[in-house]
Amino acid sequence: MANLINTESIAKSYGDRELLRGVSLGIDTGDRIGVVGLNGCGKTTLLEILAGVEPPDSGRVSWARDLRLAVVTQRTDLTSGARVGDAVLAGYTADHEWAADPRVRSIVHGLGIDTLGFDTDVSTLSGGERRRVALAAELVRELDVIVLDEPTNHLDIEGVNWLAEHLLARRVALIVVTHDRWFLDTVCSRTWEVVDLSVEQYEGGYADWVYARAERARIAKATEDKRRNLARKELAWLHRGAKARTSKPKYRVEAAEALIADVPQPRDTVELHAFARRRLGKTVVELEDVTLHAGSVPILDSVTWRIGPGERIGIVGVNGSGKTTLLRLIGGEVEPDEGTRVQGKTVRLAQLVQELEDLPGERRVLEAVEDVARRVSLGKQEFTASQLAERFGFGSSRQWTRVRDLSGGERRRLQLARLLMSEPNVLLLDEPTNDLDIDTLQQLEDVLDSWPGTLVVVSHDRYLVERACDSVYALPGDGTVTHLPGGIDEYLARRGRHVAPGHKDTGGAGRKETTGSAAQEAAATQQRPATADRPSAAEQRAARKELAKLERRLDTLAGRERELHEELAGAATDPDRLMELDTELKSVRQEKDEVENRWMATAEQVE
Template sequence: MAHLINAEQVSVVLGARDVLAGVSLGLDDGDRVGVVGRNGDGKSTLLRVLTGEHTPDGGRVTRTRGVRVGVLPQADDPDATGTVRHLVVGDAEDHAWAGDARVRDVVSGLLDDIQVSVPGGLDAPLSTLSGGQRRRAALAAVLVGDHDLVVLDEPTNHLDVEGVAWLAEHLRRRWPAGRGALLVVTHDRWFLDAVCDETWEVTGGGVERYDGGYAAYVLARAERARVAQVTADRQANLLRKELAWLRRGAPARTSKPKFRLDAAAALVASEPPPRETADLTSTASARLGKDVLDLEDVVLRVPSPDGGAPRTLLDGVTWRLAPGERVGVVGVNGAGKTTVLRLLTGELEPDAGRVRRGKTVRVAVLSQSLHELAEVADLRALEAVERERREILVDGKPVSASSLVERLGFTRDRAWTPVGELSGGERRRLQLLRLLVHEPNVLLLDEPTNDLDTDVLASVEDVLDGFRGTLVVVSHDRYLLERTTDHQVALLGDGHLRDLPGGVEEYLALRAGVHAAPVGGVLPGVATAGDAAAATAAAGGPSAADVRAARKEVSRLERRLEKLQTSEAGLLARMADAAADHAAVTALDAELRAVVAEREQVEEAWLEAAETAG
């Protein structure tokens, strides 16, 4: 396996802060690495150092001679000139680039809407494109190249669910097994799981390495935190014993170490947690009545971008939101997702049909932009929240605004930072908090994941877990949709709203034309058991004997899984107890790996048996 890039003791100082401090790591042929970390911790800086764009203040970076590197930076050049065609394929004739399967795939996967909806298509000047279109053109320009290493900084920005799925599939089959390397910074957790087999977390000036994608990273980080907590607890016990001994000492002897005693106590009290906590206790919501928000036979027309006849965005759509319903909305760009939210809030009125709102409904909207914070840009973060409300009831108890700000991940310093100086992710959190203190019972979120890192995304999801009202989430973040909502609906650009019993996978299948979808203003229901049985019979499904055998196998495998999970938990507990004994931990780790490997095999067998069992 060829070595592509190696970093040795790399350090980068920005201002008075060590962004990277003595980082050593490398990239080999065949690596697929995702980079995560909090905003501002140095993810993009790490990429620029490895690609040679930024010279480190200490250490060195070496690259294999002749290695071809393609880079998508975080920010595109707003002053870029030329056409889309020249940026992506240069001066190549159509027949030349169209004969390359990879180039054809990239152009169709990323630039179809430009070819169809932008005057001039691929010959359109870059200056006439929207920010999202320029971003996709820049990504296409990188992907058409024949690179040994592809470095992508936030490639999923401005991609919809379908575009993210296409990019993941492209990167999975771009190189033969063991060839080519990928280094990607992204906050899209589904994408990380889909394409990466290693995760680097940039934190505290260093880089922690984890095997696997996002799910494996979360599990490994949780286990590291648990072991660290065990060690910290033991250290705390030692400190408490030392403090007790100091207090028992003779007065003549303790007079001098009094300062040490107080300092030690303060040190223990001020020791921060390993990670910023950002959990907000469930906000008390006003009780919703039977009626919440309903669209009834709604027709909505919008002006055509080319000045022609108005385009029908919604055509006879009926949609009823129930109390406590949690629904995600997906759809192609321009299909009307944000417009639907504006109808629900009353900001827009339909051309036909009506929008009914319950008498007790109190709606809050988290918009895509941060313009709501412009009027409080000179206030400190805490003051911006206190301006809305100084205290709310949480689980029947009064909670101050300062406590809420702290629970949503703002340290004391950041709580007293002017809003205009906060990072994009911090302002997004502040925007959400200012909404929640008003205790809404209907929450509409329009692309809530913009500018948020993976830790903060998990925090926001924890907040939404405790929201007791009706929740509507418009997002291209597949992980967020599946994590926070119970079901999804789709706007496919044909004026209709469709239910997605199969979730995002069904939406992608519809977009790919794999399954025919019923058309109508009213949401179609889930197929009946009779329909499913007929479909299975038509497809030559399993016999009754096969189903009975599969069900027995499912029961057997479930019993085995329970035993393996118990063994795994026991081994983890023993590893924590023996944390100081390297030999014991190594032996236990070998046992654990064997148990985990068997559990994964049993889980895979269970999935196959369960599919047959029905």
């Protein structure tokens, strides 16, 4: 493997704040490196030094000759007055040139550039849309190294999934800073942790890093008890998760697993539900025959949805589908166009919005938390204001910092601490992972594990939704709320197959009534007697087996379709090979359409 970027003993400071000291690193062809660490530890600075955007104070950085490098950081800007098409497709002189390239077409569609409009002035776009345009402009190029800083922040779950698949398919080196743990685990083969002015290197993605960090703490006994216990709990979650998440255990997994032998489930769901019912009663928030629009966009159309005590719900959907508006409706901030919203008498509701709230700038961190309350009970645990502030990353010295001097990530953490100090029993979180580092996310999840209330989360962070929520619902864009028993995997599968919005499939899309409990729905389904119009239980079992078989075939065909696109791109100078590949591609697409039709017909038999 060729060495692409090399650093030798680099150091960097800003004023009297030292970020990096004596850091030596190497990046080779094919490396996919995830960079993690606390907010403010120097992750972005490291990326900018590697990319040549910022020079180090001392040390040396060298790049391979004629290195083709793309950089998309949080400082990336676009030329004012330029069109979206000019910014993204600057290297193409005619539309047919990029339209003939399946890789470029995939980028334009996958990042939603086509929906923004090629003639749109970039100065009229939102910050998130500008970041997507900047990302697309770099990805369309032929590259050796891609440097990305928080690329998933402005993408929905489907966009994050597309970006992961795109980066895995490209044979380029990747250095990425992200707090999206699913993205780290899926894409990265190495992990760098920026800590204590240096960079610790690990093999594998997020799961391997968690194992390695816990093992290092066990051997060296240098990590405080709080972090070690958090690592143990996180390991237990990873160990019980789908396919044990870690790909190749390199750091004495047997020893690491000994740490989690006596760790219970992350949360006792039965106990929390019972506690929540005592605090909330039977009624939490009920939407009865509700219709809701955001401008001319329909969000709900005659939907009935009952959210019960102790439920932990994740809401997903593409950007612009109305997730935030739905959350505001649940919270009582907006009124439905039609229908009624009922809220239980004992409900104490708190909502975390995406925008940073106005905080008392002259107050110190601890004072700002104590302004809400001095003590709080979260389930069986009781915290002082100082203890909860520490859980969210404010050490004893940092608690006396004035709020006006906090960074954006620190303000977000303070916002969360103040929210929990109000001791709500219904918590609505809108993109809670924005500006939070991985350690703080672990602390938030640990607090939520023992929090006995109703939780509704809107997030593009797949790991958080799977970790903190018990059920997932989607806004498919047809005015319904769709329960997804298979979680985010089911959501992505549906989106990938382009299931018609009103089509009745295994998750209940198109239903006008959505209850708050998946278990109640399943029990009700089992109690329904078979009739002449409804398939028998045996027929439904056979249909489910057929669905699974068809889904596997669809995955195979989709994979072959991607391979053919890549082979077509590589056979541009061989007309005979092009014709052969094009014929096979048409055959694959035809079979894929047939299998999709069979899947939809079979799904009609499954309730």
